[in-house]
Amino acid sequence: MKTPTAFDVIIIGGSYSGLAAAMALGRALKKVLVIDSFQPCNRQTPHSHNFLTQDGKPPAEIAELARRQVEQYDSVHFHRGLAVKGRQSAQGFVIETAAGERFEAKKLIFATGIQDILPEIPGFAACWGISALHCPYCHGYEVKNQPTGILGNGENGFEFAMLISNWTQDLTLLTHGKSRLTAEQQRKLDKHRIRVVETELARIEHANGAIHHLYFKDGSNMPVKALYTRPDFVQHCPIPENLGCALTPEGYLRTDPLQKTTVAGIYACGDNTTRMRTVANAVALGTTAGMMLNKELVTEAF
Numbered sequence: 001m002k003t004p005t006a007f008d009v010i011i012i013g014g015s016y017s018g019l020a021a022a023m024a025l026g027r028a029l030k031k032v033l034v035i036d037s038f039q040p041c042n043r044q045t046p047h048s049h050n051f052l053t054q055d056g057k058p059p060a061e062i063a064e065l066a067r068r069q070v071e072q073y074d075s076v077h078f079h080r081g082l083a084v085k086g087r088q089s090a091q092g093f094v095i096e097t098a099a100g101e102r103f104e105a106k107k108l109i110f111a112t113g114i115q116d117i118l119p120e121i122p123g124f125a126a127c128w129g130i131s132a133l134h135c136p137y138c139h140g141y142e143v144k145n146q147p148t149g150i151l152g153n154g155e156n157g158f159e160f161a162m163l164i165s166n167w168t169q170d171l172t173l174l175t176h177g178k179s180r181l182t183a184e185q186q187r188k189l190d191k192h193r194i195r196v197v198e199t200e201l202a203r204i205e206h207a208n209g210a211i212h213h214l215y216f217k218d219g220s221n222m223p224v225k226a227l228y229t230r231p232d233f234v235q236h237c238p239i240p241e242n243l244g245c246a247l248t249p250e251g252y253l254r255t256d257p258l259q260k261t262t263v264a265g266i267y268a269c270g271d272n273t274t275r276m277r278t279v280a281n282a283v284a285l286g287t288t289a290g291m292m293l294n295k296e297l298v299t300e301a302f
Contacts, residue, residue, distance in 0.1 A: 012239065
């Protein structure tokens, strides 16, 4: 069946947050299009945790079940493609895909996530989401009490080391160059027996993404089971910024408690709006965006 071209809402991004928004809008009888390129940021992660009823399941399995459930609502349509352009129109907004298709809607929801800028350390990318980790609440229990490294420096490295010490006492902070820790921060790390290594990393030895050793540029090495870091990131999709949506100082899309961006008619939800990067939170924000956007549509038409 051919996909219509005009909708009440277009949702860009069909992972957990986008699907949650689509479910809320589908149950509210709204005509919705979900555009998704099927490239979720956690596609390498073998298991998802800290999500009630889904703990330990593969992320792809959770997303597939969610997609099947949303497909039961006949006012929700799906289009596989990459949204690359957006503009305002007399009716609302026009979204164009990489293949040149154009779709129009009164409102937009961006559930497009973020793109991590991974360290250029050989082996790191293959381990990302498997044993190179960003969130102890998602993965910390599985590597508790194991030899663990933290790749970070300065205030960010200190704060992350303090947090991860909850899960393991065998902890090393890797500053990957000269330490920027203050004397007081170093004193506290010493007190808690958290080692600090300034030597730059050369490569990561792993087996199918499971880290075995970290190798340094001076030829030394260290066995670890997990390596935490908070990499820099950019917005995965440039369309919101091109449409005028403001970012926070950290680089997330700025939203209010209803998930409205700074541009009228545009909402955002999920990892592109918050550092609380969990499946459960993405679902919650997507549900909120869908419900609040439906209320906006109903109010405008009443």
